[in-house]
Each structure stands twice: as C-alpha cells, then as structure tokens.
Amino acid sequence: xxxxxxxxxxxxxxxxxxxxxxxxxxxxxxxxxxxxxxxxxxxxxxxxxxxxxxxxxxxxxxxxxxxxxxxxxxxxxxxxxxxxxxxxxxxxxxxxxxxxxxxxxxxxxxxxxxxxxxxxxxxxxxxxxxxxxxxxxxxxxxxxxxxxxxxxxxxxxxxxxxxxxxxxxxxxxxxxxxxxxxxxxxxxxxxxxxxxxxxxxxxxxxxxxxxxxxxxxxxxxxxxxxxxxxxxxxxxxxxxxxxxxxxxxxxxxxxxxxxxxxxxxxxxxxxxxxxxxxxxxxxxxxxxxxxxxxxxxxxxxxxxxxxxxxxxxxxxxxxxxxxxxxxxxxxxxxxxxxxxxxxxxxxxxxxxxxxxxxxxxxxxxxxxxxxxxxxxxxxxxxxxx
Numbered sequence: 001x002x003x004x005x006x007x008x009x010x011x012x013x014x015x016x017x018x019x020x021x022x023x024x025x026x027x028x029x030x031x032x033x034x035x036x037x038x039x040x041x042x043x044x045x046x047x048x049x050x051x052x053x054x055x056x057x058x059x060x061x062x063x064x065x066x067x068x069x070x071x072x073x074x075x076x077x078x079x080x081x082x083x084x085x086x087x088x089x090x091x092x093x094x095x096x097x098x099x100x101x102x103x104x105x106x107x108x109x110x111x112x113x114x115x116x117x118x119x120x121x122x123x124x125x126x127x128x129x130x131x132x133x134x135x136x137x138x139x140x141x142x143x144x145x146x147x148x149x150x151x152x153x154x155x156x157x158x159x160x161x162x163x164x165x166x167x168x169x170x171x172x173x174x175x176x177x178x179x180x181x182x183x184x185x186x187x188x189x190x191x192x193x194x195x196x197x198x199x200x201x202x203x204x205x206x207x208x209x210x211x212x213x214x215x216x217x218x219x220x221x222x223x224x225x226x227x228x229x230x231x232x233x234x235x236x237x238x239x240x241x242x243x244x245x246x247x248x249x250x251x252x253x254x255x256x257x258x259x260x261x262x263x264x265x266x267x268x269x270x271x272x273x274x275x276x277x278x279x280x281x282x283x284x285x286x287x288x289x290x291x292x293x294x295x296x297x298x299x300x301x302x303x304x305x306x307x308x309x310x311x312x313x314x315x316x317x318x319x320x321x322x323x324x325x326x327x328x329x330x331x332x333x334x335x336x337x338x339x340x341x342x343x344x345x346x347x348x349x350x351x352x353x354x355x356x357x358x359x360x361x362x363x364x365x366x367x368x369x370x371x372x373x374x375x376x377x378x379x380x381x382x383x384x385x
Contacts, residue, residue, distance in 0.1 A: 001374070001381060002116070003032055004040045004093040008100035008123065009065040009082035013043035014055070020292040021123055024166040025099055031167075031370035033057030040093070042086050061089050079103050094381040095119055097140075102129045109135030117380040122146060124289070130154055137380050140164045140373075142290045143311035163314065164373065166292050170365035172269060173299035174358050185218040186344045189275030189302065191261060191293045192282075193226045194240035199281030199307055204246060205333035210340055211250055217345045220255040221247065224262065224271055272300035276350065277343045280306045281327050281336065295364055298322070298357040303343055303350055305336070321356035 005025055007013055015022035025041075033039045039058045044065030045051055053060040063085045066078040083103035090096060094116040098105040100123035108118045117137040122130070130150045133139065139161045141147040151158045188207075194200050207221060225240060247256045262268040272278075278297035282288055288309050295315060298304055304322035306312050316322040323339050326332060343350050363369070 001377060002038045002040075002092065002094045003029075003377065004042065004090055004096045004115075005029055006086050006090065006096065006098045006101075006104050007041065007043040009044060009078050010068040011043050011065075011099070012046055012049075013041050013060060013062075020166060020290075021099060024292070025097075025121075027167045027169070027366050028370050028373065029058045030056045031366045032374065035370065035374060037374070040091055042089055061091075063089055076102070083107050090115060092116075095377045097121060099123065102132065105136055106132050109133070117377070117383075119377070119380070122150070130157075133157065136160070137383075138162065138376065142166065143314050145310040146289050162376065164369065165314070165364050166290065166295065167366045167369045168292070168296050168299055168361065168364045169265075170299050170362055172265075173272060173296055174301070174362075175273075183218070185220040185255070186276045186350075187220050187222055187274055188277045188279060188340060188344070189222045189224070189271075189297070190279050191224040191226070191271065191297075192280070193236075194223070194243050195236055196239070197283050199283050199327045200243055202283075202327045202333050202336060203279055203281045204243060206336035206340060207247065208250060209334060209337035210344075213337070213341055215341060215345055219344045220257070221251060222257045222259075222271075222275060223247075224259055226261045268296070269300070272297055272302060275300070275302040276354075277340060278302035278304050279336075279340070280304065281325075282307050282309060283327055285309055295361050298361045299364075301354045301358045303353045303357055305339055305343070315361070316357075317360075321353060321360045323353075 007022065007025065011022050013022060014026050029039050029041050034057065040061060041058055042061050042063065045062035049062055051062050065082060069075050079101050080103045082101065086104060087107060092114045096108060096115045097119045098108065099121045105118060105120045108115050119138045119140060120133055120136045121140040130153050133154065137160065139150060139157060141150065141161050141163050142165060144163055147161045147163050150161055190203060192198050244258050262271050275297060278294065280291060280294050290311050294304050294306060304316060306316060306322060306324055307327045308324050312324055316324055318324040325336055325339060329335065
C-alpha cells in the first residue's frame with residue numbers, strides 16, 4: 001500500500017523535540033515501512049535537512065514551512081500556503097493521512113484521485129474547523145472527547161471516526177525495573193510545564209502536606225520541566241523558579257530534583273524508569289485532549305495519579321490501574337496528599353496498580369496500533385469510490 005503522511009506547516013520530521021504528535025507519527029511511519037508498505041512523509045524543511053531523504057525505510061519530502069504562531073489569522077494563512085506547497089509534492093497514494101491543519105484535508109477532499117483515500121488526524125478541538133471536513137474518508141481521533149466534539153457538529157461523520165490514541169514503544173518502556181526496597185525512597189514524578197494551569201500549585205501543596213505526615217517510607221520528588229515555547233513569558237519563568245525554590249526549601253536538594261524534560265528516547269526512558277508514582281494534576285479540562293506522558297509513564301510501571309480530564313477514562317479505571325482526582329474540589333491538595341501517602345507506604349497496593357497500569361496500555365504498542373491502522377487503511381483503499 002502507498003501511504004503518504006502530511007504533517008503540519010511547523011512540524012519537523014524526524015522530530016527534534018518532545019512534540020507528541022510528530023513523535024507518534026514518526027513511530028507509525030517507520031512501523032508501516034517495516035511491515036512492507038511504501039511510506040512517504042511530507043514535513044517542513046529546516047536548515048541542514050535535505051529536501052529528499054530515505055530514512056529507516058521511509059521516504060521524506062521536505063518543503064519550506066512556517067513557525068507556529070498563536071495569532072489565529074496568521075496561522076490560518078500559513079496553513080493555506082502550506083496546503084498549496086504540499087499538494088504539489090504529494091506522490092500518487094492509496095491513502096493520504098493529514099496530521100493537523102485544515103486546508104490540506106479540505107482541498108484533498110475535493111480532489112481525491114491520485115491522492116487516494118483521505119484520512120484526517122485532528123490536532124485539536126476546533127469545532128468550526130470540523131464543519132469543513134465533509135469529504136474525508138476517515139477520522140483518527142486521539143481521544144473520546146475529540147470524537148464527541150467532531151460528532152457534535154458533523155453527525156454524519158460519526159461512523160468514520162475512530163479513537164486510536166498515540167503509539168508508544170511499549171516493549172522498550174515496560175522493561176522490568178527493580179522493586180523498591182523498604183529502605184529505598186519511592187519516587188513521585190511530574191513531567192510537563194511548571195504553570196498554574198498544569199495544576200502544579202495543587203501538587204506542591206499536596207507535597208507539603210505529605211511532608212508533614214512524617215511517613216515511615218522515605219520518598220523523593222523528580223520534576224522534568226518541559227521547555228517553554230518561544231512565546232513563553234518571563235512571568236512563567238518566574239513562577240517556575242518560585243516552585244523550584246519552594247520545593248528545595250521543603251525537601252532539600254537530596255530529595256527534590258528538577259531537570260529539563262528529556263529530548264532523546266534514551267533519556268526519556270531513563271526518566272520514566274526512576275518514577276514509581278506519576279502525578280499529572282492538570283486543570284486544563286477544555287484544552288487537553290490527550291497526554292502521551294501519562295501513557296508512557298503507565299507503560300514503564302509508574303502508577304498514574306491524574307486529574308479528571310475528559311480523556312482520562314479512555315486510559316484509567318479509578319482504583320484499578322491508577323487514581324483519578326478532582327483538582328478543583330475543596331481540599332483537593334489534602335485528598336491528593338492522602339492518595340500519594342497510600343501509594344508511597346503500601347508496597348503491595350502500589351505493585352498491583354503498577355502492573356495493571358503497565359498491561360492496560362499494551363494496546364498502544366507501536367506494532368499493534370500500526371497493524372490496526374493498516375487494516376483500516378486497506379479496507380478504505382479497496383472500497384468503491
């Protein structure tokens with residue numbers, strides 16, 4: 001099968017950062033090629049990268065793109081220009097997958113022909129944009145909230161929407177790690193931006209209460225701080241510095257570690273490997289549609305303690321393979337502290353939850369997810385147009 005994947009106007013492939021979407025489609029493209037398919041990725045050309053390259057069995061075509069911008073009008077104009085550039089470069093295909101963006105799937109939907117079947121993988125929750133996706137053949141929603149948002153404005157698309165999540169290298173992440181001995185500290189981890197909207201205030205308050213409990217089991221905290229975008233403000237950096245100083249004062253430098261989020265697979269795996277309890281207290285109910293970090297942490301055996309974001313039920317059954325809490329509820333920090341305390345002190349409970357978390361995300365292992373997508377693509381390609 002000839003499969004073409006068209007990335008967004010700012011996406012670099014292979015990705016050079018922690019972009020979850022780009023990382024996921026790079027994994028899938030490589031696996032598609034391993035399974036014998038002819039795969040092409042169109043992405044942004046960047047300084048030092050060739051316009052054409054064959055890498056791990058995947059053909060890369062790179063065309064000039066644009067930086068990301070938070071200004072809607074400018075972003076739409078860049079996306080429109082990107083669609084013109086990429087459509088001229090798309091090779092004859094059986095299936096063309098568009099990742100993010102609006103104008104590429106919109107224009108492809110009216111032309112089909114040599115582009116084959118059109119599959120859209122939306123990158124957000126813009127209902128206005130979904131209204132324009134009338135002529136696509138399949139939609140890959142990253143989570144149930146995305147599927148519901150699309151179906152609410154385009155009911156006729158509902159049978160074509162599939163919730164797929166993001167792929168992970170489960171085999172690599174799930175390698176057994178030594179169990180925590182009684183005298184070893186249990187590590188509570190967080191990976192993401194240090195910002196109030198990510199729930200870090202609630203987490204810090206919970207850690208302060210946990211410290212006051214004087215638990216018999218030693219514990220420590222590791223924060224992997226995601227880099228701010230180029231539009232990140234000085235205010236955000238000031239806040240992050242304040243969080244760091246607060247936790248160092250609380251726990252001391254031996255029990256609190258702050259580092260930059262890993263940018264290589266090896267460092268990422270090493271980061272998850274040392275975490276026993278992964279806390280994700282985000283408050284962004286209307287903006288967060290998925291968290292690859294939560295899934296990767298679960299695959300590594302870290303017990304997830306996650307806020308009640310709309311996508312979370314796709315991944316976690318409360319009390320079975322993780323803990324879900326409401327960070328906006330009264331005494332949220334106290335409830336989170338008590339949840340963390342049990343996971344720190346109850347080794348058997350933590351071990352049971354850890355194994356359940358690990359096994360529950362096996363379905364996202366790259367070969368399994370890629371095979372399911374390829375089966376769907378094959379059905380689409382054979383269908384009468």
